[in-house]
Amino acid sequence: MISNFITMNGYGLYVWLSFGIVFISCTVVYFKTKKTLRKYEQEFLAELQTLTLEEQNKVVENSRVAQQILATSSKIN
Amino acid sequence: MFKFFSSSNIYLLIQKLIKFINSIFFLILVIGLTFALILSPPDYLQGEAVRIMYVHVPSAWIGLACFSLITILSVFNFIFKIKNFYFINKSIAPIGLLFTCLAIATGSLWGQPTWGTWWAWDARLTSMLALMLFYICYILTFKLLNKEDLIIKVSSIISIIGSINLPIIKYSVEWWTTLHQPASIKITGSNSIHPQMMLPLMVMLLAFLLYAALIFLMKYKTEIIRIKKKNIKRS
Numbered sequence: 001m002i003s004n005f006i007t008m009n010g011y012g013l014y015v016w017l018s019f020g021i022v023f024i025s026c027t028v029v030y031f032k033t034k035k036t037l038r039k040y041e042q043e044f045l046a047e048l049q050t051l052t053l054e055e056q057n058k059v060v061e062n063s064r065v066a067q068q069i070l071a072t073s074s075k076i077n
Numbered sequence: 078m079f080k081f082f083s084s085s086n087i088y089l090l091i092q093k094l095i096k097f098i099n100s101i102f103f104l105i106l107v108i109g110l111t112f113a114l115i116l117s118p119p120d121y122l123q124g125e126a127v128r129i130m131y132v133h134v135p136s137a138w139i140g141l142a143c144f145s146l147i148t149i150l151s152v153f154n155f156i157f158k159i160k161n162f163y164f165i166n167k168s169i170a171p172i173g174l175l176f177t178c179l180a181i182a183t184g185s186l187w188g189q190p191t192w193g194t195w196w197a198w199d200a201r202l203t204s205m206l207a208l209m210l211f212y213i214c215y216i217l218t219f220k221l222l223n224k225e226d227l228i229i230k231v232s233s234i235i236s237i238i239g240s241i242n243l244p245i246i247k248y249s250v251e252w253w254t255t256l257h258q259p260a261s262i263k264i265t266g267s268n269s270i271h272p273q274m275m276l277p278l279m280v281m282l283l284a285f286l287l288y289a290a291l292i293f294l295m296k297y298k299t300e301i302i303r304i305k306k307k308n309i310k311r312s
Binding site for chain 1: 309
């Protein structure tokens with residue numbers, strides 16, 4: 001039964017290759033997208049660090065996006 | 078009403094949606110794969126090779142749907158100048174390209190055992206290849222051009238020209254004699270696909286849609302951060 005499942009009655013190569021290509025491509029795109037997102041979050045925080053403490057507080061107070069990025073980065077770190 | 082569509086609210090909504098998709102995605106994927114690879118019956122003619130359908134068809138549908146959406150949003154952006162649509166399109170295009178490429182690759186892998194060839198220059202296959210090229214041109218405008226206004230204009234023109242190809246893809250199997258089989262699933266009229274195959278196909282479609290939505294949300298979130306970073310010194 002397991003052998004039938006693997007060989008798919010002679011179509012195993014085509015079936016597994018199709019599912020494999022989809023799985024690998026989607027996984028690569030997922031991790032690449034996640035990496036880019038993290039990179040931009042880090043760049044945003046680095047940009048925030050260039051401001052004075054007063055300016056930083058003002059940005060964080062006024063921007064919920066900044067608050068969320070700070071919260072995410074503190075979770076990661 | 079419009080306050081709800083502020084980038085802060087959209088950002089929070091994106092966070093929640095990403096969490097929600099992450100919580101259900103793997104369960105749906107495992108159910109879909111179990112049905113697609115184990116529980117669904119082999120085809121009376123194609124045998125086990127029919128299982129390729131469960132990745133090929135959702136990929137092709139999402140590839141087409143993404144380009145349709147890009148065209149609609151490009152037209153709206155052209156008329157109403159809503160910048161958000163530009164960022165949405167920029168986030169959708171790579172997903173559409175990915176699924177179009179996957180549809181072509183899996184279609185080729187399905188073609189070899191059923192037609193005896195990896196590729197044929199028939200109407201359906203060639204029009205799908207044209208769609209892939211339109212996606213590549215569309216994405217290249219974001220990479221190669223610098224001015225945002227010019228990018229919006231050029232990318233909108235590409236998407237509008239490319240949209241002519243969409244009905245060609247859809248009706249190519251009816252207008253010309255092709256190796257590709259006619260549509261088995263119709264929105265109007267009866268389907269020629271057995272419910273035992275329809276169910277796994279729909280579950281796999283749902284899994285693919287959730288994946289596409291997840292990637293879109295992550296890309297859109299990246300765009301919001303990029304804009305916020307640019308404006309950080311102004312605020």
